[in-house]
Each structure stands twice: as structure tokens, then as C-alpha cells.
Amino acid sequence: MTEERVPEQGRRAYAEFHRLVELIESMVLRPARRGWRLPLLCLVSRPGTPSPLAMLAHVFAAEERRVPHVRLDATGRDVRALLHEAYTGLVAGNFGGADRLAFRHYALADGLMQVDLTGVATNRRRRELIRQLRERMSQRAASDGQQAPPDPGGWLGVLLWFVLRVLPRVTFWLLTKGWLFGAGRRFRWFLRQQYLAPELAAGDFVAFASRLTVPSRETEDQEQIDLLLVHAFLQDLRVEYRRRPWRLKPWRRTACPAILLDGLAPGNGGYALVRLINAVRDETGRSDPLLVIANGHDVPPDGLSPTDPAVAGQLVPLDGVEGAYRAWRSGLARARRAREDNAWYLQVEVPAADLTPFRNRLSRIVPPRPPWLARPVALVALVAVVLTTFGVWQIPGQAQRWRADCEWPPSDTGGLVHTAVRDGQCIGYSDHGRQFFSRDASLLAVQRQIFDQNREVEAAWAVRRDRPRVTLVYFGSLTKPDALPGEETFAGEREELQGMAAAQRRAYLEANDDRANPYLRIVVANAGQEMRYAADVVRMLADLARDEPTVLGVVGLVESRKAVQDAIKALGDLNLPVLAPTLSADRIADASSRYLQISAPNIDEATLVHDHVTEVLKKKRIFNFYTYGNVDPDVGAREDLYVNTLRDGLRSRFGGDAYQETYWRQGVDLTPVCADRFGDGVVFFGGRYTEFGAFAARLAENCSGRVPLLIGDDSVNRYLANTAARRPAPDNLPLAYVVKGELAYCHRIISATDIERKLFLTDVRTVLSLCQSNSPIGERVGLAYDATRLHLRAVRTIAGNLSAPAGREWNPREVTPTTVYVTIRDVADPAYRGVTGLIRFDANGIAVGKRLALLCVPDIRRAFDSPSDVPREIDRHPIDPAENKLYGTPPPDRRACTSQG
Template identity: 45%
Template sequence: MREPTTRPRPRPNRDKLPGGGAELLSLLAWLLRRPRRGDRRLPLLWLVRPAGAGDAAAVLRRFVGQGTGRRVPHVVLDLAARPETDDVAAVLRELHRQLCLEAFGAARLRFRHYPLADWLMHQTLAVGADPGDSGRAALVRRLRDWRGRRSTEEPQVGGESGLGTALQVLLWLLRRAVPSAVFRIAVSGRVPVVGRQYRWFMRQQYLAPRQSVTFLGFAERLTAGWRDGEQPAQVEKLLLHAFLEDLRQAYRRRFWRPGDWRRTAYPVLLLDRVTVGGVGHTLVRLLNDVRNETGRNDPLLVVAVAADPPPELPAARPLREAEQAYEEWTEALPETRRLRRVAAWLVVLRLGGGDLLPQPGVPPALVAPDPPWWSRRFLPAAVAVTLLLGLGAWANGRWAPDCHPTLSGRVKVQVVDGECVGYSDSAAQVFNSDPGQDRLRAVQRRIFAQNRAAEEVWRRSDRRRPYLTLVYLGTLTGNRTRADEESYVSEREELEGMATAQYALLKESAGADGAALLHIVVANAGRQMRHAGRAVTMLEELAGDDPTLLGVVGLVESRTTTAAALRELNRVGLPVLAPNLSADRMDENSSLYLQISAPNRDQARLIETYARQVLRVGEAHVYYTTGEDSSLAEDLYVSTLVDGLRERFGGRLTRLDEWRTGRRLTVECGYPGVLLFAGRWSEFDGFLRALKECGSDPPRHLLADDSVNRYMANPGLRASAPGNLPVTYVSKAALATCAALRAAQARRDDARGSFLTWVRADDLLDPPRCREGGGTAVGERVSLAYDASMMMVRALESLAARLRHADTGRRWEPRSVNPVGVHAEVLRQNAAGGYPGVGGVIRYGPDSGEPVAKRIALLTVARVPDVDAEPVEVFHCGAADGAPDPGCRPG
């Protein structure tokens, strides 16, 4: 720390002191008062008291020891009254004893290094009665016992803050629970925080500690008998250095421990009746040497009163020149210290006959300055309470019991408007704790388990196989549901599709070094993708840390919030493959966007062509909805579908209106044209209830858009559907029904046949799909998400094969590819004839992220509540395989 360059000139009770006494006490008052910033270097003051002079020590004793309230920590030793056998070790022991007293109006000084060194010097090692015993073993036992006693007497972590108390309790529990193990760890000095005092002994410079290799070996050298082979001066310097180190640590200022700032006065050691060559002189000389040799300052001021000057600096200045002598010493110290002069730290002053004579009246007294207001004892408690209250309020807004940070896996979440937004790749964070969503949670856990399996397979392959991470970004929270209602069917199906792709890759042969492995991160953007911006920000950080992250699958709903998320993902440089999005021109928001489903203009074409060619009706009534808390402008799916229908039907569209819950539809009873529901699935149940009023005269032809597929895939909703109306609705993956997949497997269609094998497996989806004798339907979004994932996987495998064509057995380096490069490879492969997807061939036009002539179909159910009846395809457009577009025709 730097030393203050200016100092005040306090003159306490100048009229009470004759001669140069006031000058000396003024200097002492300034030296002992600790500055608010930095620390100052403290000299070794040697006062030469000639015969017949007054009792200077008595005046100094009263000056430092008789203040009221906060006193200066001090020790006064009359060396002439002490035994002649006293040595430096004995003086330090008395100094330590007195400074440890809680008698100065502040927390007592705590020592860690010096007591250990002093204790070791009092140990005598001898071989015990047990032939297997040894001096080292005895020392270990004693040291462990001594450490246990010290831990109860003097905490290893000082301070009065809540953090210090918590650490003390923790260390006490550790020592009680596993004392032997903790002791071994501490003595080894290899674990941070634990055993710092042992590491200090091995890093300081006296007695060449490195020659002992371990602390236990060094400790043996300090014990009685073994110490005889060491230089006495080195032993004394070690003791003194350990003592000063404890003072340095006690006077450190750390901003997180306000108690450190309450030490506002330096400790002072007053040595009276020092003799040249005696123990006091030796101590002063050793202090000078240790400060020079270690290059470190310490907060101890030493004042030695002697009859003669020290031989190191025989010239003494008059006491009235005390301040001038100090200033000259300060200027010369850097040079004398660098040269390691034997008197570098000495300031010698000579008392005159009338200096420091005791005077009648109140003697001068030094009082330690008051500490800063922010270091008061109440502050740690107040700060702790404030922080806890603030942390509780903050955590209550960011986290919840089912949405919290964790150290397991890649997880980052926070509560936004009551929803858990963020990402997870670990079962430590599973999205959605609502009743009825067991299958959604189950598929997440399946994915997370397969993540661990993929990492293990990659490790066992010596990291030879290509490895990629895809993020599923969707709406996993926010819907209102009954306790027995599954409300996230589409999201669950898309996750099942990605889990199927992941499962298929895990089933590859262990020797298939070219087969990729898939790691999946599940991310939630909240209801209607309203918090997609927040989720993308988190994913941007993940992408910066994880070079295997190559793309995003999902996005669920075509809304303005989704478009904004696409723009952000494009900025981040992450490709997006959307299994289900179909709003027209979504690809304008990202140059890295690829859509798996046909756009809405193809859906409008399908509906209009079916009405004209099959139903042979020309007129249509269209009702649209946009979902809860949304508008037509915000709902890009509905708005572009309505625009497409308006364009295709033209003047034959005789009614285009918004339907809202509670509106009656009796005007549509018996309507002979096409009655089309062009809204969100969440309002379809209410729409059917409104048509129920028609009784035996329902509209002739009820059609619905592909959003209704989510309703039709929900057995709970269908079973309670009102009325017995037949419904024809749009399907984006009619080729992935169980019947279609079985037929494809029979004709040895590899893509669809393999997919059928995976979804039937016992250890993947719950329940397995398309089992013999009926079984659960696949769900069209399963195949769409599977196709999206496998397109990225095959592109990565192609890049890996080209990168490693000369050496297929070398390790996979994730940074050898990047997300933009994989997107470019998807398009390159696609240009050769399209991707053979389970739901139909996927082909992209030039500079477009929308598929061209993607197969899309109309499915019919005779009765909506008949859950067991499989839908029947009645019409379709687009190509199933790589053949040219066959146009639209009946199924």
C-alpha cells in the first residue's frame, strides 16, 4: 500500500510537556493513527535516555495506555525486570499474549502462524514404547490434536461478517465429521482455502523450507532437538516473520469485511531499559533484518528506550528534531532498504535532561480514532438482512420451485411473467409442472437421458464421431388446462420427433465413425412465443460457449414474436429448421431459415381445389380466430392463410368474418357451401359448440385448417367434443400415418420403414406407436421434427466425410464446422434432388426457405369424438417422392 505523503501536526497538551516532548508525542500520535487510505511505514524508534533524565517510559506508557474508549493496542515490557534468560522467543510470546487480550475497545487480534511456530518449538520428539511408533507419527497425532483445540479457541476464518460466521461453522463441522481427512488435506497445502497457514510456512524464506519437501518434514526441524542443527538467527527470524505476518493479515482491509476497517490505530511495542547487545536490542535488529529481507511492511511500531545509542546508528538527533528526523528517514528508506542496511529502519533520538519529565495534572493520552460509519457493528447484519430481502424478492421474480438455476448440465432459466423461460439439457430442469402434462415431461426426460448416452458413446469412440447440438425452441408453458387435459400435444410430438432422430443415431454401430451423435437442448419461449427474444438472448450465450451448437428446431407458431425471434437467431448466426411453421414469407426474416411444411398459399390452393373439384361447390364462408390476447396483425399464420383464401376464392368467398367465443353460428345451419374454420385450434372446440345448435341441419361441408390437427391429436379434447359433425382438415404429414408407414415398409421404403421401426421401439416413445393390431397414432409433427433434425445431421455427416476423407479415424473437432456452413451444406444436398423426408420429399427453390411442392393432404373423420377411428385421406397436393409435382388429386 502507498504511504500518505502529507500528515497533520497534532500537538496534544503541548503546555504540559517541556523540551522536545511535545514534538515526540506529536510524531507518535500521527504515526499510530492509521490513515483512512493506504498504510504508512513505521520506523524503529530508539530513544537514548541519558543518566539522570526523567522516566520517559512512564510518560509514553500513559500516552498510549490511558486513553478512554478506543485505545491504541500496546504492550509495555520492562526488560530489566524480566529474567536474564529471556530470549527473542520469550519476548514474542509475551507480546503475543498481551496483544491477544480484548482490552483495547476493538476486536482482539487473531494469530494463526506464530502460535503454530511457537508450539512446534516446544515439542520434543522421541520414539514411543510401540516399536512401530516414530517421531513423525507422534508429531502428526499431536499436531492434529493441537489443531482441533485451536479450532475451538480461535476460528481459522476471522471477521464478523455473516460470510465469516458461515465459514467458521462449515469448517467446524468438517473438522468434527472427518477430522483425519481434513487434517491430511490441510497439511498437504494443495487445496485452496484449507491449510493456508501450512502453505505459508512452505513458501516463506527462512530455514529453506523447500529442502523438507512437505510441511511435516519442515515442522520436525522446528522441534526441540532437531532444531539444534539450524542457525539460531534463522529460527528467530522465522518466529518474528510469522508474528508479523499475523499482524499484516489482521490489518488487511477487505471491502467485504467491514470489521477490518475498525482497526484505526497501529499496535505499539514499548521496550524500556534496553541494553546494547541484550534481548531488546536483538529484537530491534531482527525486525530491521526481516523487513529488509522479506520486502514487506508490517503495522508494528517499536519504541525502544535505552541508555546508549545502538551501534548500528550511533548518531542521535535531539528530541526536538523528531519530526524532521522522521521525514529524513522516510526519504532515505527506499535506498537504505534496497541496500539492506543494518540501520535502515532505525530513527535514533536523544532525550535532553528536561524532556518527557512527568508533569502534574492530566497527562497526555492518545485515543484511537473512531472507525468509519459504514464499518459499525450493526452494518453487516443490516446489509445481510437487506441482501436477503432483496435476493428473495429478486429470486421470487426470476425463479420458482420448478424453475431454478442448477449446477447440473447446461441449464439457464428465469421466471418471466409467471413462465419458466430459458433452456435445459438436463433432468435437473424439466419444463412445465402443470397437471396433465406428464407426457410432455416424459419426453424431455427421455431426451435428457439420451443426451447422457450420446456423450458416453462419443467418449467411448475416442471422440471420432461427428457431434452436434440442436436446440428445440417452442412453447412449453402458458396454456390454461384441465388437470386431465394434455395441452401441449404439438410440442410434445415435435420433441418426440427429435428424440426419435437422437435414438436412431445411438443405434448406429460402435464402429461407424462417420455416423453423427445428436445432443438436444430444450428451450421454452413461453406462451405464443412471447418471450422468444429473452430465450434467444440466452441461446446466444450458449452458442458462444458451445461450438457443437449448430441449429434450432421448432418455433411452433407463426406470429410476429416468432418473426422477431427468427431475426435475432439470424443475427446470432444460427440456422432454424421449422417443422410446423407455414405462414407465407417467414423466410424473409432469416437467411438461415428452412421450413419443413408447405406454406399457407399451398394450403389455400389445396382447400379451394378440393372444394371445386371434389365437393363441386364454389361458394365459401370463412371464419378466423387468432387465439387469446392476440390480433390478426400479430398472428401471421392466420393472416396469411386468410389472404391466400381470399386470393384463391375471389368473389366466391361470400363471408369472411372473425369468430369469437360466445358468438352464435345458427346462420350457418344447412349451409351448402364450404364452411371453413381458419383459426387457431384453441378456439375450435368453441366453434363446434356453436355449430351444435344446428341440430339435425348442420352445414354440409365443414373444413378446417392444419392448426386443428393439434385438436385432433388430443384424445382428451376429441372425446368430449360437442356434436357428431364430420370434419375434414389439413394435414402436413399424411404420409406418416401408421397405415402409410406400414405400406411404405412393405415396399421397402428405407426412410419411412426405418422411422416406423424406431417409433415402434419399446424403449423410446411412451406409448410406442403403430403397434400391430392398431396402437397409438404417430402424430404428424413427430415426422416433421424428425425430418428437420435428420436434415441437419446428414449435412454434418457429409461435411465430416469431406473434412476427414484421408483420415476417417481421427478425432472430431467441433470447431472445424460452423452453423452457417452446415446450413449451406443442407441446401447443397437439397439441390441434388431434395431430401427424402418421412412426410414427403423436401425441396427448396433458389433463394427460398420455403419448400416447393411439399405434399399436403386433407383428412376426414366421420365423427370428431370417435377417437379410435383413424382419419382417412381424401385429397392431396404435392409430391411424395422425388418425382415431378403431380399436382392435386384425390387420395
């Protein structure tokens, strides 16, 4: 390496390390919500390079408020020594204003370990242990030979004897039995936790405690003792950081504690400590607010060399740590259920560079000041106000609403808003700026735009009351309990709302010009992560539809899952037509006679993939790796209709001999499907987009230089729409994936001659600022635009047939959801010319012959970054000459997707 290249390499390493510091900062600066998901962050550095933990210790060493932390060296140390040093460091550390941590459970266990009863007769050991424990509690050291206190005699002597002799014994007995209300929790905890078989003590704490003393513990399982100590240590942190309205100290702790563990190596206590923390978290099923950052030269937990093939896929480069962390979080629940021995590990390779010259460039991690409500004076004032104004009974419920960003107090200032809190998420519906769903900036922006347009519609209709007024509900999944700050989690939902916003503006302009055209108000409804609370929101919408006759339909319902199908059925029971832009699971329409689907069903997608693989790629086999998102595989096998019907469709199209499949999870070796071993086959990702990034990275790692042909299902478009998710993608991994709305992409509509797409281009430019310079348009924008316009076209048709006299105020009861549903079907017979293709429905309301395309992405990282980077069409189904002529889109040049396009 030349002298000139060293600084450049150091600068690159510093830039990557700076991103790690930012990620660590987001981990330790504790968000104001329940639960922790902090990994065992294992840094793997090269021998001879300075420890990266020295840099992190500098980052944590702020001048005023500091992150509670302690740096340990594992060299030549065992688990108990390391744990005791961590305890003393965190207890004694001055971290600038934050209350010191109290380790009551660990201190009790550690104190018992120091009790030596070797010289005490066996039949007297219990009494001696009780005496020492009682003296520890009263903070008095044993004093052999001390004279008894003087006895004044009389009643005063009796009272003194009772206070000094009897009362401590009674109190201690009540505490250890758990019979003293409000106290003794730590004693009960030891008898209820799972290590060292506490049931053998038959509910007697002293009997259990005696097993930790010398010499009794020599006959016990030493690993069980270590697990107990680690569990007690973590339990203390859980208690110290558990926020309750009546406990001030946890609210003042604004940063999670960290242990910097250096010298990690096979055989020393560092490896064992990290392994035990992983085991306790898995076996107890409880997380804790401790971030462990370890450094060593081998890859834990097995102590393998970084070059060992067995660690491929486990060890991530430093520049990919953010994506690896997101993938780790998404796969944690499954790994914990599987009790994997590395479920909590996040192994990161640190570049071989000396970062010391850049030390002072790194900004310190400074915990934010505690909220003012955590200050005693403010709390007293707040309690006084709450007691006076609302009453104590309101506090717990409203605190949940505040944390979930749910409207409180309820307002009667206008608008349609109804919310509730489920699993820390605000669910319900809103058409007003006083209630938004999600903290995703882009999703909030489009909601704000829709709600502003709702107010414009209200003002316009107040002047032109002879126009129809329609309310459509967008029903989707807009919140996620564990979304990272700044993480764009809802790209697909954002695109659908953008499409509705554009259609809403078009409706506003048309209603101003023609009294048969309806004004459109949009209500945004959120059913929580993966639509889990759809049933609750449907009940709210039932009340809305009853009280508000302008509600004529529902658009959205993302992800074909059992909960969504149940919601479709419930909405059908309300006679509300549901027009789904992207749902495609086969037989999902069986749930309702009011369901309409503008996307092709999964069997058509399977046909497109089969024809492309066999006719274009000339391959015989396909291997489908499927996932179910953030749900248990057993649950997904029952309830994920999209993934399972796509599996069925591929199996039926390819046949049993040519079709293989497996559920994919992190850590699965993909070497058997590399190009040199699966030459006559194609790899297909047939799961949820949330796992695609990790899957693609694993495939690139396992098949470096031998990457097979890769095709993704249409769920992958949600991944590609998320710029942040694509940034960690591997280089030179071509991807072909299925899309449903390619006709509405910028490069298609800019040259369009049909009226609908010309209007669409104007709307997305005016309302959304898309299709201008470096601002391409996502697939779901056009699909949601079509769904909304179909509803409005039906209402316009009905209104035009009513022949109401000019100037008469619109009567919303003249149009019902049922007549809208029937008219939508009439409008689409023989076909409705949408911006995403011809839309026509079969008897079950499923799109017939709807265009599907395969797009090629030569570089996943740059997809959609500019108009020139928009993926290009390489295949299509069906090949419809009439549609091709209408839209001016000749059949594509059917070809394979390569890194050249």
C-alpha cells in the same frame, strides 16, 4: 318413463354430476399461483326436481377442514339482504382450522348503511357521523347520559384527558386522511374505487361516508350503492387470499370460498347479485377468489327458458361442462375486454333426475392442509436458515422461481441450463434433468427421455471422441400460466419433441457404427405461451452458441406470429440455421437468410382447399371463421402471420364474391351458415386450434340436423392430437382438415418399402412405443424427425469430406452453422427423401411442392383412438406421380367427408 328406466337415468345423471363435482373441486382448491378465474356457475334445473345445491352443500360439508361456503335462498330477498347474509355466514362459519375471513371494507360500508342521522340537524351530521365511526373503531357503544370519567387533576389529569379525548380524535383524523403510515388503507380504498363518484368528496372520507347514511343515501343512485357493496365484499376476499411472504393467513387458506345461491329467478335479488358480481369484475378489471354456484329454472342473465332459441350455445349440458369451462377460460379475456354482460357466466343444464339416492356416494371436497411453511414454528426456522445462508434479499426472486418450477439454486453438476421467470412461467433452455419445462405429464415424459439420451450421448462420445458431436436446439412454447391440472395443452410440442427423440436415438446407433455419423445432443428451449418471450430466449441462445461450438441449428419455432418471425431474424443474425417443421405463413422467410421450412406455405394450403371445394364438393362459396388464440383480436390482426396470410391466400384463390370471412368469438350465431341456408357453400375454420372445440360445438348446436360441410386448417391437428380436448366434441360432425405429414402415419409406414420410413418405424416403436396396437402416431412426429435428420445428414456429409485420420478427436470448430446451412440445401437438391415426403427448397428456403393432404374424420371424439380410427386421406396437393411412385401412394379417391368416412 318406465319404472326400470328411472334408476338408469339417475345413474347417468349421477355420473355427469360427479364430473361437475370434480370440476368444482379443481376450481376451489386454490393453486399456488396468482390470479383467479372462477366463473359464475349457473345451474339450470327443472321445476319439481330437488335442488342440486343440496348435493353440493353435502359435498362441501367435510368433517374436519371445509371449503368456506354459505348457502343462501334468493326467494323474496334483495341484493343487500343476500350480501349481508353471505357476509355473516362466511365470517361466523367454522370451517375446520382455517383462519376466519375478515371483511373490513364491507363491514365498514355495511356499518355506514346502518347509521341513521334522520333526527340530527344538518349542520351537526358530520360531527355525529365522526363520533359514531370513532366509537365503532374503538369498539365502544355510544352511551348517552354517561358521566364523564373522574378528573384526578394536575399533570395526571392532563395526561388522562389527552389519552381519552385528544388521542382518539387525532388518530381517527390521520386514518381517514391516509396520513398514518401502514394504516388507513380501507379508508383510502373507498376514495380510490370507482363507484358512487368518490371524486365528489374531494378526498374527504367522511364526506363520502355521509352519502351512505340514512337519509342521505335516498338521493343517491341505488345501483351504484349496490355495486359499491359488492365491490367491497370482493375486495375483502382479494385481500384475504392475497399471498405475501410476510402474511401467514392467506397461505393457510387452501380453498377458495363459495356461495351456493338457490332459488335464482328473474326479479329477485339472486339475479341481481350475480349480475352485479359480473359487472364489478368487468368494470374494475380485477378477478377474485369467489366461486358463485347458483341454481334456478331459467337461464341467466336474461331469465329465458332453457328451450328458448336465444339461449342456444349459452346453455351447455352437464356432460360437456369440462369442455365448456375450458372454452370459457380461453375466451374470458376477450369477453372482459368487450364488457359483455355475461362474460363471467357459465350456464349449465342439470338433468331432470333425483340425485338424492346417490348423495352418500359423492366424496367430500376436503381442502388440503396448509403448507408446513405457513406454520409459525416452521416459518421461524425457515427465516433463520434463509437469513443465515442466503440473505433476505434473495427471497422474493427465488419465490418466483419456485412457483414457476425454475431451477434453484443454480447447479454446476453438468448440463446446459439457463432460465428466467416471465409472467409466472419458466423460460430459457435446458439439456438436463434438473430443469424441465411445463407440468404436462406427457411433455415432461418426452423431455425426460431426451435428457436421459443426452447423458448416453455424453458417455458414448467420451469413448468415441473421433465422432462428430452436434447440439440442436428445440425452440418452442412449452408453458401456459393458466393451464388446468392434468390438461394436455402441448400436444403439438410433445409430438415434435418425440420426433426429435426418435431421430436422436437413430443418430446414436449410427454414430456407434460409423465415425462419420454425428452424436446428437438436444437442448430444449421454452419461450412461454405463444412464444411471447422468444426475444429473451434468443439472447440466452446467443450466449450458448458463443460458448458451445457444437450448437449448429434450431428446430421448432411453433406458431407463425410476429414474435416468432422476430426470433427467426435474431437467430439468422447469429448465423444459426432454423429448420421449421410446421411453420407455413407466407413471407415468414423474409426475416432471415438462414431459414428453412419443410412444410408447404399457406398459399399451397389455400390452393388445396379451393380445388377440393370447387372440383370435388362442387361448391361455389366458402365462409372462413378465423380466430387468433389467446390474444386480443386487434393484436392478432397485426401479429398472427399464419391466420392472416391464410386469409389472404383463400381470398386470392376464391375471389371476392365467393369468399366471406369473419372473426369468430363465442356466442356468435352460426345459423346463417347451416346447410339449409348456405347450400352452395362450405364452412372453413381458419383460426387457431384453441377455439376449434367451442366453434365445432356451436356449429352443431345451431345447425342440428343441418350441419354444413366443414373443413379445418392445419392448426386443427393440434386439437385432434389432444385426446382430452376431443372428448366433449359433438356427435356426428364430420370434419375434413389439412395435414402436412400424413405420409408418416402408422398405416402408411407399416407397409413402407423405402429405407427412411422403415428406420422411422423402428425408431418410433423402440423409442416412443408408438405404432403398436392402440398407439397411433401424430403428424408432427414425422415432420420433426425429418427436420432433425436433415441437420444430421448435412453434418455427416461435411464430416465425410474432411478425411480426418482415424482416432483423432473431433474438432467442433471444423463445422460451422453456415456450412451446415449450405450443406442442408445441397442435400435437398434436387430433393431429400424424408418420411413426410420429398423435401426441396426454393431460393427463400421454403418447401416447394411439399405434399399436403385433406383427411376425413367421421367421428372427432374417436380420431386416433386406434389404428382403425385414424383419419383417411380424401384429397391431396400436389398430385406428383414421381413422389407417388417413390412412396407407393397412388392418388386418393377424391371425395367429400361424411359421417361414414
